[in-house]
Amino acid sequence: MSGGADSGGAVERSGVGRDEAEVEFSRIVAFSAGVFAIAITLLVLALQIPDNVDDIGQTLRDQGDDLLAYAISFAVIGKFWISHHRFYGVLARFDNTLMGLNLFYLAWIALVPFSSELLGNYSDAADSAIVYATNMAGASLTFTVQAIYANRRGLMRSDAPEEQRRLAGPATFLIGTVFLLSIPLALIDTTIAQLSWIAVMFVGRDVAGRAAHFVR
Amino acid sequence: MSGGADSGGAVERSGVGRDEAEVEFSRIVAFSAGVFAIAITLLVLALQIPDNVDDIGQTLRDQGDDLLAYAISFAVIGKFWISHHRFYGVLARFDNTLMGLNLFYLAWIALVPFSSELLGNYSDAADSAIVYATNMAGASLTFTVQAIYANRRGLMRSDAPEEQRRLAGPATFLIGTVFLLSIPLALIDTTIAQLSWIAVMFVGRDVAGRAAHFVR
């Protein structure tokens, strides 16, 4: 992705300054926000009910798992979006590699409606829990790679708060790790795997806060 | 949602000023507008007709309920969007809790294409009327909570018109209450429930206007 056929000849733009390229910068952010907004709204398609069901009341009552998957996925994409737009808020510059990483990250985000529908329809199957966990772990870890890359290349603003600079990595990394570890867990018991996801969503922040203190 | 793992360590941004964070502010509004625009355009998917129907003329004539549900839902989402973007127009600052409440609100909005399709396909079933009313009541009341929270925390602009500040609450609260009350109504007669929705859309404004005078 980073070595795109359209990106020019011998000369590579090795980091376009935010002031010079503010417009281009805001377009990348707007495009990313668009993908987030569409993916989060497409989650609803997983709830569709055919129009010739006999007992609609019963069918609706059976949709508990679909609705739970909708709620979890909406929260997760929402959380990812907040992290993403905060990360881009402290970014001073970007380069071709970061754009490529961002597209790769968005490919995981755009995949969530599929994984979420799968989880809702086959909530007891280990396979669907594994697909869901892989999707979320993939998104988290790609985001961490993006943050590490931006930090090392000095692409972040110098006035970015220390917590923000450090935590773009660790907190998301923690979520990614838990989702990754939940893959073998799902093979034993899918409910335990799902509880680990909910736990990291609520507990993750304090752990990440302490981890940040520890690192400092 | 408000206690996100990515939001940082010990220091919490307790309210980012609009001037300093104008860009971040406008991104939240743009993201919300995106969800509204996608949800309102996805309503059309409820009208889809399979491509091997025998009597297409008859099938189209039978779509009256679907079309009515499309029209009502388009008007309702449109009305919610106008309220939402007016509310954000008088907002001076936001904090993490408001962002969380806003995402929770958007989860109700993104659900409307599902409830609307259900209402169109099963217009006589009490269950579908209940789902629709619950969706709308949920959206209205979450919006009211957002407005009350913003008002109490002093997040609104000081030059916001008095009507705007007060009515972001009461008017939407009235709509929410009527949708809530229509849930038991739907168990008796779905048509009466639906008429109460249309009534509050047209009458609601004057009632809310008087209520505002009364409160003052």
Next chain:
Amino acid sequence: MSGGADSGGAVERSGVGRDEAEVEFSRIVAFSAGVFAIAITLLVLALQIPDNVDDIGQTLRDQGDDLLAYAISFAVIGKFWISHHRFYGVLARFDNTLMGLNLFYLAWIALVPFSSELLGNYSDAADSAIVYATNMAGASLTFTVQAIYANRRGLMRSDAPEEQRRLAGPATFLIGTVFLLSIPLALIDTTIAQLSWIAVMFVGRDVAGRAAHFVR
């Protein structure tokens, strides 16, 4: 729609100036552009082929009508979007009624993916041609009403070119009229109706140009 429950009490904003409310103005335009972009991209869903077809080559060759409907509808929505964003380009102010009319107009635009799919799947049926023509006539005439209203209320910029001010009405009105007249035509012969649509797309401009001279 214009008398919305959320729009306030006794005091109605009777026309918000563009300078004061530039941000709010651009949000309405962005929301409208979002609906256009989503509707135009959803057209592709009409082309979907199930994943267990026996002779995929034959199925693809039979999709000529679907592809033609996709092309026509993409061109029509594109044309409507250009007209819409030019119209908003010469608008100085807006009020609640114009916002309501705009939402009503967008409801027609968001309906096009449905009408287009219907036209592609049932290209020989008079019913589908009638639905398509009604959709387009509805959009055109609602747009004309919007333009007439804005012109009469003096909501347009004083430096708007004369052609732009006058033609926002007549040209779209001509398209709307032809689509309207094609409804009875479709009862006789659907091909003639469809040819009248293509004719007005290419010829319409010169006729409108002459009509504008005539009116002047």
Next chain:
Amino acid sequence: MSGGADSGGAVERSGVGRDEAEVEFSRIVAFSAGVFAIAITLLVLALQIPDNVDDIGQTLRDQGDDLLAYAISFAVIGKFWISHHRFYGVLARFDNTLMGLNLFYLAWIALVPFSSELLGNYSDAADSAIVYATNMAGASLTFTVQAIYANRRGLMRSDAPEEQRRLAGPATFLIGTVFLLSIPLALIDTTIAQLSWIAVMFVGRDVAGRAAHFVR
């Protein structure tokens, strides 16, 4: 498309300056970005699995082709988007013809979710490879025509880097040509055709770089 019924009477705007029409310009870019964002996110619909499959594990394992098509198409649309927004970044002005060409180009982009789903479901069929290659060749060549037109009409900024000005054409032209040549290839062997696509994505850039030197 360029001779739209709404574009005015005798007087045609023969090139609106970027400074005067900055707002209109950014709206066209935003609309285009919206179509890209929606098309790239709709790719996920090709992965949908019905909710009553017997062996979900096996069904998921059989989705390798669908996932590969998703990955390739996400990369291709992403690459096209980057090229498009760079091209518009060096554009100084636009006219009606360029807007028409851009809409025609977007019609190819919006078609990708269809071609991609087809490729995933019928990966062994020559027909689906031909449809996919035609779609990509169509997009590339329409983009090249857009770039050539803009260059000839002097619509690009004078401070645009030489590489950018020249390469908007050749590199995309190369991709387009390879996709075009892969159409007869697909009739012989679909795997070879697909390998040629992946090859041009990775190799294309160096070849284009050398071609640019050669031309200079």
